[in-house]
Amino acid sequence: MLTSQVSIAKLTTLPTSYYALLATVALLALLFARRTQQPTPPGPRGLPIIGNVAELSGGFEWIRFGTTLRKQFGDVLGFKVLNNRILVLNTAKAAKEFMDKRASKYSSRPVLTVIGELMGLDQAMPLIPYGAEWRACRKLEHVALNQSAVKQYRPVIEHHAAQLALDILQEPDKFLTHTRLCTTRIILAVTYGLSARVTATEYISLAEEVMRIVTIYLRPFAHLCDVMPVLKHLPSWIPFRREAEYGRRLFESFVSTPYERTKQAFAKGDAEPSLIRDILASMPQDSLTPEVEHRVKWTAGSMFAAGGESTFGTIGVFMMAMALHPDKQARAQEEVDSAVGTDRLPTMDDKARLPYVYAVVQEAMRWHPMLPLSLPRRAEVDDEYDGYYIAKDTTVCANLWAMGMEPNAKYPPEQFIPERFLDAEHPTPNPNTWAFGFGRRICPGKALAEESLFVLMSTLLAMFKICAPPEGIKPEFESRVVSLPKPFKCIFRLRSPEKADMLRAVVATQ
Numbered sequence: 156m157l158t159s160q161v162s163i164a165k166l167t168t169l170p171t172s173y174y175a176l177l178a179t180v181a182l183l184a185l186l187f188a189r190r191t192q193q194p195t196p197p198g199p200r201g202l203p204i205i206g207n208v209a210e211l212s213g214g215f216e217w218i219r220f221g222t223t224l225r226k227q228f229g230d231v232l233g234f235k236v237l238n239n240r241i242l243v244l245n246t247a248k249a250a251k252e253f254m255d256k257r258a259s260k261y262s263s264r265p266v267l268t269v270i271g272e273l274m275g276l277d278q279a280m281p282l283i284p285y286g287a288e289w290r291a292c293r294k295l296e297h298v299a300l301n302q303s304a305v306k307q308y309r310p311v312i313e314h315h316a317a318q319l320a321l322d323i324l325q326e327p328d329k330f331l332t333h334t335r336l337c338t339t340r341i342i343l344a345v346t347y348g349l350s351a352r353v354t355a356t357e358y359i360s361l362a363e364e365v366m367r368i369v370t371i372y373l374r375p376f377a378h379l380c381d382v383m384p385v386l387k388h389l390p391s392w393i394p395f396r397r398e399a400e401y402g403r404r405l406f407e408s409f410v411s412t413p414y415e416r417t418k419q420a421f422a423k424g425d426a427e428p429s430l431i432r433d434i435l436a437s438m439p440q441d442s443l444t445p446e447v448e449h450r451v452k453w454t455a456g457s458m459f460a461a462g463g464e465s466t467f468g469t470i471g472v473f474m475m476a477m478a479l480h481p482d483k484q485a486r487a488q489e490e491v492d493s494a495v496g497t498d499r500l501p502t503m504d505d506k507a508r509l510p511y512v513y514a515v516v517q518e519a520m521r522w523h524p525m526l527p528l529s530l531p532r533r534a535e536v537d538d539e540y541d542g543y544y545i546a547k548d549t550t551v552c553a554n555l556w557a558m559g560m561e562p563n564a565k566y567p568p569e570q571f572i573p574e575r576f577l578d579a580e581h582p583t584p585n586p587n588t589w590a591f592g593f594g595r596r597i598c599p600g601k602a603l604a605e606e607s608l609f610v611l612m613s614t615l616l617a618m619f620k621i622c623a624p625p626e627g628i629k630p631e632f633e634s635r636v637v638s639l640p641k642p643f644k645c646i647f648r649l650r651s652p653e654k655a656d657m658l659r660a661v662v663a664t665q
Contacts, residue, residue, distance in 0.1 A: 215634045225245050230246045231543070240546050242545065244554060246558065247589045253551060254592075259535075260534060260535050263284045264283075264532065265550045266533075269387075273400075275406055280457035280599075299429070300599045300603055313502055313665075315337050315340055316337070316611045316614040338464075338607070343459060347430075347431055347455065347459075348428055358413060365460055370635035374528070375531050406456075410455070418431070435451075465526065469519055469608055473519040473612050477616075478621050479628055481622070487573075488620075488650070490511045492617075494508035497653070497654065501617055516608050517587070521590075527638050533548060534546065561584075566581065617650075623646070629643075631643075
């Protein structure tokens, strides 16, 4: 009896903080239990253990997400692979809710073990976790890519647009090759100040090989090692480890080679205007520490990798659409001839007088976005959306293809109709509000890309009638992170002999 009284006495004399701690633990346990009992976003029932592997593989997932699965489960879809959760957002409204309004929770990237950790691409701006280092890199990009800074590169864009037209005039069967060269040269000139002669011989093939690796691995759970990171510890002779080591060497060469060339030119005093030149000129020599130089090198390399490929793909979509829709092409050309004339090429200064041409640009971006699922984000904390539980570390993907295919009462989304952007009664959102991403990680090259697309498309419209071959064109695209058009044929017919003379004179004087 005495022992029991003593025990009760000890219990009743415990500090108040002890009871507060017990109450807190109990409350947290209750909240955790409630949260784990909350429903997760709806989606197809997966297989035991492996989950929704079938729904996330097989190619062109964005179409399934935005059509059959959206009709069945709604605008926000949930998937699971082993213990990994994936969230797909099929509307711009949902994407803006997560990535704009809740940017503090959804601005980081998921950990991509193969391409990020093993290949080293987690040093590049697109994959760096959101934080101080990311902000430092973003500040460097802003030097070259803000709206005002991009204006200084308009002569570069106009020069390469004219050169592209001349190249197609001389070798029309190689129009896709020349277009890729053109878009890569533009981004190399802006980033490193390298001339067309240099870039044509040294860096184009390197950029193409980098993009081959990136388009294979830069997607959620692209490799089994991304699902089970422990596999990264397998011996280096395993095939995927050898591929990863090859990728690491390739990426390092990709970011180092053009940077070193521009750095040497800057030291000699003959560097052309570029991001690298402006950065080097803005800092004292003794402040270029190895850490800062590493940041500059990888930030520039990120611009190089990301900039040219998506512009090339969108120009390819434009060429295909013009060949398939000669009536749309004719209307755009009438506008160019009326507003610009026939004795010069269009420039960015003409944009306000070319609303239909700009509608064509928008429609090419909408009809087939180059990054159909954008680049994924990661939930940094547990969250809730519309009554659904979003677990920490959930991978979040914005389905840009579905946003482009949003139904319209007047204009079928699957058809190429630029007029949809000129109709105030049945408005269609400008794709530049979603095609470049959302929130803090919106594409920093947005202004440069938009200006490049407008000048390149308007120049080609001024010079050529783009026609389908006798066998026709079937629009087909690659099922990759960057979904480029598959190779196709077009016929480029010069609109008048005088235009050829004008074009040669323009290129000769630039």
